[in-house]
Amino acid sequence: MDKALLVKMVGRWLFLPLLLSHVSAQSFSVVVPLTPVSGLLGGSVTLPCALSDNLDARKLEVRWYRPSMYSSPALLYLNEKLDLSVADIKYRGRVSLPGPLEKGDVSLKLDDLRPSDIGTYMCHVSSDRWYEKSNMSLTIQAVGSSPILSMLDAGGGKVNVSCQSHGWLPKPSLTWRDSDGSSLNPPNKHTSTKDSEGLFSVSSWRLFTSSESSWVSCSVALPDSVGMIRESRLTPHLPTGTWKGAFIGTLILLLLCIIVGVGVGVYFVVLKKGLIGSERKETEGGEGRK
Ligand SMILES: *[C@@H]1O[C@H](CO)[C@@H](O)[C@H](O)[C@H]1NC(C)=O
Ligand SMILES: *[C@@H]1O[C@H](CO)[C@@H](O)[C@H](O)[C@H]1NC(C)=O
Numbered sequence: 001m002d003k004a005l006l007v008k009m010v011g012r013w014l015f016l017p018l019l020l021s022h023v024s025a026q027s028f029s030v031v032v033p034l035t036p037v038s039g040l041l042g043g044s045v046t047l048p049c050a051l052s053d054n055l056d057a058r059k060l061e062v063r064w065y066r067p068s069m070y071s072s073p074a075l076l077y078l079n080e081k082l083d084l085s086v087a088d089i090k091y092r093g094r095v096s097l098p099g100p101l102e103k104g105d106v107s108l109k110l111d112d113l114r115p116s117d118i119g120t121y122m123c124h125v126s127s128d129r130w131y132e133k134s135n136m137s138l139t140i141q142a143v144g145s146s147p148i149l150s151m152l153d154a155g156g157g158k159v160n161v162s163c164q165s166h167g168w169l170p171k172p173s174l175t176w177r178d179s180d181g182s183s184l185n186p187p188n189k190h191t192s193t194k195d196s197e198g199l200f201s202v203s204s205w206r207l208f209t210s211s212e213s214s215w216v217s218c219s220v221a222l223p224d225s226v227g228m229i230r231e232s233r234l235t236p237h238l239p240t241g242t243w244k245g246a247f248i249g250t251l252i253l254l255l256l257c258i259i260v261g262v263g264v265g266v267y268f269v270v271l272k273k274g275l276i277g278s279e280r281k282e283t284e285g286g287e288g289r290k
Pocket of ligand 1: 067120135136
């Protein structure tokens with residue numbers, strides 16, 4: 001009896017430090033970046049999340065979820081493996097934990113970025129007796145198409161130049177420039193629309209004095225990001241003379257066709273009438289002969 005108690009006591013003394021270290025190791029914190037993480041549309045991004053003191057995360061539960069989507073997370077790591085049973089189908093095949101988990105790195109890698117991925121992500125790590133969570137935000141950028149420039153004759157030596165570009169994220173800015181590279185004032189109003197995929201299109205137009213020598217440019221750029229810019233140039237000159245000539249040429253040809261058509265029609269009608277007439281004459285002649 002006494003011996004058994006002694007064993008128990010010794011056991012307690014032996015295991016107490018272990019138990020304590022276990023308890024202290026259980027209270028961890030989760031470290032995430034304070035500034036938004038940025039990725040490119042269609043590309044990959046890693047949302048960093050680390051446990052304090054490089055605590056081994058292999059035996060812990062790691063849950064990455066969007067706010068209010070706790071029970072349907074983007075990724076769930078449980079019982080030392082990824083649990084796909086409850087994971088949000090929108091993230092299936094696009095998420096992973098690159099680790100190393102044993103060093104407390106529970107960062108989320110997200111591939112094939114879509115506009116719907118933009119927003120807040122929660123990094124939630126839990127053990128049997130402790131949990132900690134932190135959030136961070138993800139922004140996605142997309143560089144759109146080169147601006148398409150087109151022109152219309154606005155009359156009085158003016159050319160109406162339109163600029164259009166699509167596939168941007170977030171909402172881009174649009175700037176008209178002249179050959180000197182200086183932006184034109186006042187800045188033109190441009191309209192932007194969001195398509196069904198969540199990408200932005202922009203368009204603008206501006207009147208220019210027709211010129212054969214100097215070009216104008218339209219550039220579309222993402223806010224606060226150097227290098228994310230697309231520009232197109234054009235000489236605001238409509239070959240009006242040639243165009244008018246071509247139009248008149250076409251008109252003359254069309255008129256000619258009509259005249260020829262009418263002429264041919266008239267000719268056939270006349271011919272038909274003539275034939276009928278001669279038939280009648282023949283008949284009459286025949287009758288006359290009878
Ligand atoms: C994200 O964290 C900040 C600061 O910790 C907090 O103010 C905010 O409410 C959190 N957002 C969400 C969606 O949990
Ligand atoms: C210039 O063209 C755009 C369409 O490309 C049109 O909406 C705008 O009204 C035109 N402006 C003038 C002054 O003709």
